[in-house]
Amino acid sequence: MTTTRPILLVDDNPMDVDLTLRAFKQRKLPNPIEVARDGEEALAWIPRWEAGEPRPVVILLDINMPKIGGLEVLRQLKSHGTLRTIPVVMLTTSAVGEDVEAAYALGANSYVVKPVDFDSFMDLIMQIELYWTGLNQVPD
Amino acid sequence: MDSERKFEAGKSIFPALAVFLLLVLVAGAGGWVLFDHYEQQAKADATRELAGTGKLRASQLSAFLKERQGDARVASDLLGAGLAQAWWQGGDKELPATVRRTLNSMLAAYGYTGAMILDARGVIRFSAGRSVGLSATGKSLALRALGKASLVFSEIYFADPAAPQEFMLDTFAPVMSTDGAKAVGVLVLRGNWDYLFSAFQPWPEHSRSAEFLLVRKEGADVLFLNRLRHQKQAADRLRMPLTGDAHSPMGPAIRALQGHYGAIESVDYRGKPVLAYSLPVPDTDWSMVVKEDVAEALEGIRRIQTAAIFGFLVVAALAFALWWWWLRSRRNAQQALRESRERFEKAFQASPDSITLVTLDHGTFVEVNSGFERFTGYSPAEAMGRNARDLDLWTDPAQREYLFAELRAGRTVSRLDARIRRKDGEIRVGQRFATRVEIGGVPHVLSIMRDITDQKKAEATLRASEEKFSKAFHASPDSIALSKLKTGEFMEVNEGFEKISGYSRDEAIGRTAMELGLWTQPEQRAALTTRLASGGAVRNLETMLRRKGGAERVVQISLDTIDLAGEKYMLTIGRDVTERRYAEEALKELNAGLEQRVQERTAKLEAANKELETFTYSVAHDLKGPLRGIDGYSRLLLAGYSDKLDDEGRQFLRNVRQAAQHMGELINDLLTYSRLERRDMQTGKVNPQELIEALLAERADEIEARGVAVTMAVSCTSATADREGLATALRNLLGNALKFTGNVPQPTIEIGGRDTGATCIFSVRDNGIGFDMKFHDRIFDIFQRLHRSEDYPGTGVGLAIVKKAMERMGGRAWAESEPGKGATFYLEIPE
Numbered sequence: 001m002t003t004t005r006p007i008l009l010v011d012d013n014p015m016d017v018d019l020t021l022r023a024f025k026q027r028k029l030p031n032p033i034e035v036a037r038d039g040e041e042a043l044a045w046i047p048r049w050e051a052g053e054p055r056p057v058v059i060l061l062d063i064n065m066p067k068i069g070g071l072e073v074l075r076q077l078k079s080h081g082t083l084r085t086i087p088v089v090m091l092t093t094s095a096v097g098e099d100v101e102a103a104y105a106l107g108a109n110s111y112v113v114k115p116v117d118f119d120s121f122m123d124l125i126m127q128i129e130l131y132w133t134g135l136n137q138v139p140d
Numbered sequence: 141m142d143s144e145r146k147f148e149a150g151k152s153i154f155p156a157l158a159v160f161l162l163l164v165l166v167a168g169a170g171g172w173v174l175f176d177h178y179e180q181q182a183k184a185d186a187t188r189e190l191a192g193t194g195k196l197r198a199s200q201l202s203a204f205l206k207e208r209q210g211d212a213r214v215a216s217d218l219l220g221a222g223l224a225q226a227w228w229q230g231g232d233k234e235l236p237a238t239v240r241r242t243l244n245s246m247l248a249a250y251g252y253t254g255a256m257i258l259d260a261r262g263v264i265r266f267s268a269g270r271s272v273g274l275s276a277t278g279k280s281l282a283l284r285a286l287g288k289a290s291l292v293f294s295e296i297y298f299a300d301p302a303a304p305q306e307f308m309l310d311t312f313a314p315v316m317s318t319d320g321a322k323a324v325g326v327l328v329l330r331g332n333w334d335y336l337f338s339a340f341q342p343w344p345e346h347s348r349s350a351e352f353l354l355v356r357k358e359g360a361d362v363l364f365l366n367r368l369r370h371q372k373q374a375a376d377r378l379r380m381p382l383t384g385d386a387h388s389p390m391g392p393a394i395r396a397l398q399g400h401y402g403a404i405e406s407v408d409y410r411g412k413p414v415l416a417y418s419l420p421v422p423d424t425d426w427s428m429v430v431k432e433d434v435a436e437a438l439e440g441i442r443r444i445q446t447a448a449i450f451g452f453l454v455v456a457a458l459a460f461a462l463w464w465w466w467l468r469s470r471r472n473a474q475q476a477l478r479e480s481r482e483r484f485e486k487a488f489q490a491s492p493d494s495i496t497l498v499t500l501d502h503g504t505f506v507e508v509n510s511g512f513e514r515f516t517g518y519s520p521a522e523a524m525g526r527n528a529r530d531l532d533l534w535t536d537p538a539q540r541e542y543l544f545a546e547l548r549a550g551r552t553v554s555r556l557d558a559r560i561r562r563k564d565g566e567i568r569v570g571q572r573f574a575t576r577v578e579i580g581g582v583p584h585v586l587s588i589m590r591d592i593t594d595q596k597k598a599e600a601t602l603r604a605s606e607e608k609f610s611k612a613f614h615a616s617p618d619s620i621a622l623s624k625l626k627t628g629e630f631m632e633v634n635e636g637f638e639k640i641s642g643y644s645r646d647e648a649i650g651r652t653a654m655e656l657g658l659w660t661q662p663e664q665r666a667a668l669t670t671r672l673a674s675g676g677a678v679r680n681l682e683t684m685l686r687r688k689g690g691a692e693r694v695v696q697i698s699l700d701t702i703d704l705a706g707e708k709y710m711l712t713i714g715r716d717v718t719e720r721r722y723a724e725e726a727l728k729e730l731n732a733g734l735e736q737r738v739q740e741r742t743a744k745l746e747a748a749n750k751e752l753e754t755f756t757y758s759v760a761h762d763l764k765g766p767l768r769g770i771d772g773y774s775r776l777l778l779a780g781y782s783d784k785l786d787d788e789g790r791q792f793l794r795n796v797r798q799a800a801q802h803m804g805e806l807i808n809d810l811l812t813y814s815r816l817e818r819r820d821m822q823t824g825k826v827n828p829q830e831l832i833e834a835l836l837a838e839r840a841d842e843i844e845a846r847g848v849a850v851t852m853a854v855s856c857t858s859a860t861a862d863r864e865g866l867a868t869a870l871r872n873l874l875g876n877a878l879k880f881t882g883n884v885p886q887p888t889i890e891i892g893g894r895d896t897g898a899t900c901i902f903s904v905r906d907n908g909i910g911f912d913m914k915f916h917d918r919i920f921d922i923f924q925r926l927h928r929s930e931d932y933p934g935t936g937v938g939l940a941i942v943k944k945a946m947e948r949m950g951g952r953a954w955a956e957s958e959p960g961k962g963a964t965f966y967l968e969i970p971e
Contacts, residue, residue, distance in 0.1 A: 013769075015766070015768065015772065015773070016768060016769070019769070019772040022776070093765060093768075115768075116767045116771055116801060116804030118768070118775040118776075119775065
């Protein structure tokens, strides 16, 4: 890998985005973090990736978002001919079983519930980073 | 049966026989003595008669002889008056005419047959009459009369020995000299005295054997002088040796000739036993014997004796025959009795009824049959010698008193229904017949009892069912009509019929449904009748009925046949369903509308539910997001700016974080609770052991850190539950147990799972602070807390979740506790 591929964070809650970014920053993560503030913005990335921009090592995707929700974004990504190989980790407040089921049915690679407690949240981010940017191998 | 003896009287006949024989002997002996006495008397009588007759005859004979003597003396005297002497001396050739005349007239007058005058030398000098001449014997007798100068009689002899018919007797009278000093001649008078001896012959009274014997001793012989009754030629010819004694033949004659006169019982010349009386004939050397056969003398008595013996024999034979007949009849009677007893015995034992024989005085059981044992449960051995009171058989002892009183009064008791207590305590009804019988002179009671419990029950049931039927018939709001199947004629209708048809009972009875015009479709009726006649039944057939007045009603009818007293009847039950029909139609329309409304409402509800769900999601999302911000930034503030704050400021931030975290928990719990509410339970088999172990693993760090002693004893191997729901409930209980043992020195948690057969009861026991049972129901309500959150943090939703989860799975939750003594929470779930 010549260039460090980014992480795409899709979340509409600015505080959550901020806290997530802070958490990654504390971990001194080398990967750049792109942020999409809703589903629409997330889907806007697809033509860019198709055009040759580096694809993210992982997409952290919230579910409840204005306009286009996370599950719709997931559906489009996972039904995409080439982009469906990008790992998608659902990072959401919802722990509802139907959501979990629906996410996996659409091809989500993981499902993580955001804790309210910040310390737990930090732990979680750390483990995501460790796994998805360190251990996990993704196709080019 | 040991009472056999009682029924047979006097088995042995020998005493009776002995008595009978003794009587015979006594009668025989008495008779013999009596007859002997009478015999002696008869003999004495006969002898007396013989003696009398003998004496009479002897005196007659003696008189006859004296007459003959007289005749001879007169004649000889006539001669003697010197006549004979003169005659002889004068040498007259002819006897003087006077003498001759005298002799001839004497011959004629006295019946002499001849007369002879002999001279002193015995020469016949004169003879007159037809019988003259002398035999040698006659001559010697004449000489003896001459010699002795006394009258001599010849023996009685027959004139013609060849024809022994005429008894002759010669009298030899000496003709004395004129001076009377010597006999100068002998006058012989010869007479035929046949008449005399003939007169001897017949017995004065009729007799077959009585006779006189005139005997004389001649030399060593007995000479029978007269003609014998039984030996006609005996006179002067029968001579027998004079030997022997009284008991040898001719005993009487011998005894008489030996000089022993008087009565004698001996044997006569024929060798026959005779009674005899002998006496001397005076002035002769003759003896007279009068005799009669003993047989004849005793003839009367013998006849009586024979008659008596015959009579006795007849009586004895009769008695014997009677005895034999009695024996036989008694044997027959005994046989009959035995057979009858055997039959009785068989009937007694084989009878399905209870038969008992008890004494009348105390009711003591003497005999009971197997029916008794079946009825009462008491064996014969248990009953014998005891009475019904001892066995406590009668539930109403007064009935028993009544029974005995009736029997003592000589009445028979029949159909006495009594409730009898069995040995096992069961009460059964017995119908009793009792009568009094005498056995061996002791009054007994023969009692037959039949178990009519079932019959009574059946009767009661039948009565009840009849009553019920009758009540149902009349009380039924439905129309019920009973009609003859053949004619359709109504026999009985109820009030329901009157109401539905409009016809009164009086109008309907005796007429048919057709006549009343009840059927709107008469052909339907015919079809139904055919179906019923072939044994079918009709159920809930809807038809149109025309009421009195013409109004039509919808009626639902059921028909069936019943047999009453051999005739088939049709039972028709009808219900007016007209209103219901209309109501049903209205209801159908209503239902159609309702269904639509329900669908609309359901859709609305579903939409509302959806909305609520969405709302919950947004609550979760939208509330948790800001909370995470509050907490996150408070944390960051504490981490990066704590030196710019004083202690109080830092404490504020910590409180903010704590509140945010608590709110997070609250939201999580609420989400869990609401999810339980709307989520579909996915019931399946859950392995409790495994589940609990997983839950313990979740809290393993805390358990280890705090040193909580956790024990687990789960015998339940399977539970039917929604795994997540059960896990949620158990997780909450485990969390509570850990929480409320937080301030206890040696925290202990016991987890149990007991198998009740149909359910599994899980228990989580802790030794924590516990609670007062008065709060038991409250703690399961949402937001109900018993402690301050700074002591035991919590949302107040946990146990509400537990309760909800259990309810959704068809189980239940409850708790037992006491303040300070820990608490035990239970979950019950189907296996």
